[in-house]
Amino acid sequence: MIFIARRAFASLLLVCVPLAFASDFPIKPLRIVVPYQPGGSTDSLARLLGQRLSEGIGQPVLIDNKPGASEQVAAASVAKSAADGYTLMMATTIGLAINPSLFSRLQYDPAKDFAAIVPVARIASVVVVNPRLPVKTMEELTAYLKANPGKISYGSAGSGAPSHLAMELYKRAAGVEATHVPYKGGAPALQDLMAGNIDVMIALVSEAMPLVKAGKLKALAVTSPGRNQRYPELTPVSDTQGMKNFEIYLWYAVVAPTGTPKEIVGRLNQSFNTILNDKDTKDRLIEMDIEIAGGTPSGVGTIMSAEGTKWKKVIDEAGIKAD
DSSP states (O other): OHHHHHHHHHHHHHHHHHHHHHHHOOSSOEEEEESSOTTSHHHHHHHHHHHHHHHHHTSOEEEEEOOOTTTHHHHHHHHTSOSSSSEEEEEEHIIIIIHHHHOSSOSSOTTTSEEEEEEEEEEEEEEEEOTTSSOOSHHHHHHHHHHSTTTOEEEESSTTSHHHHHHHHHHHHHTOOOEEEEOSSHHHHHHHHHHTSSOEEEEEHHHHHHHHHTTSSEEEEESSSSOOSSOTTSEEGGGSTTOTTOOOEEEEEEEEETTOOHHHHHHHHHHHHHHHTOHHHHHHHHHTTOEEOOOOHHHHHHHHHHHHHHHHHHHHHHTOOOO
16 A cells, blocks of 8 residues: 555656646757758748847857758757757758658658757749840740740759759749759859859748849849738749749748656747737847748648658659668
């Protein structure tokens, strides 16, 4: 009887301790791991939301940049961290949806190693060309590519990068050919596009539009289903004949190590949604060319599953491999 009572008491402790821990959360600084170097869109988004989160929970939120291996360095680090809610990751479509089809072996399992917190945002891309290319619309670009098969080159941030996959998707939809020139990052690709060493690229709006406004590149269309709030003069690619369902976004989601208590996941989800509904935050993100998402933890899985299916088809058909 005493043994049974003790065992029951021990079991009760196992249940109550995590609940008590969750109710006190947070009692120390949080860390958001960013899979890229400081200064880019992902880093800027994480720093803004981290600042707002810190103000809301009354604890510091530290940004930990861990670039490398197409988000694998950061993802593997977070996957091995304690599942206590104090380590988060600003994950993207790349790490959660594209990498499983791109790499034969990953340092982490996107489906098993993470607890989704919230889908936070997305960024559309824009089709940009060197100003000397004699096209002004997507229809003209398609016609020019068909008239010059194999003579036109496009740049990307690397083999299997979203900018590469986006052009492969366009090529198949339009029935055109172009030569792929991979770079080590989007910035050098855009530099060569401005210099005329390549002809076209599908790049993030946040990275390409400052160059368009400076007159160094020419924008043809955006990859969002409707017109961009900041650049309403640009038509969507989906308005082009034969491109009805052409839609490309880079999605961002906050995740934690799998096993993070549901109470903490719920608390963090509520905090992030409150931040995303704040007018000042919305205005700041619009200035960064970032569209707010928000929603439930399950929304992350829904989004990334759909993205994974779409990009797996492109990767398989094009025979793209990163390793």
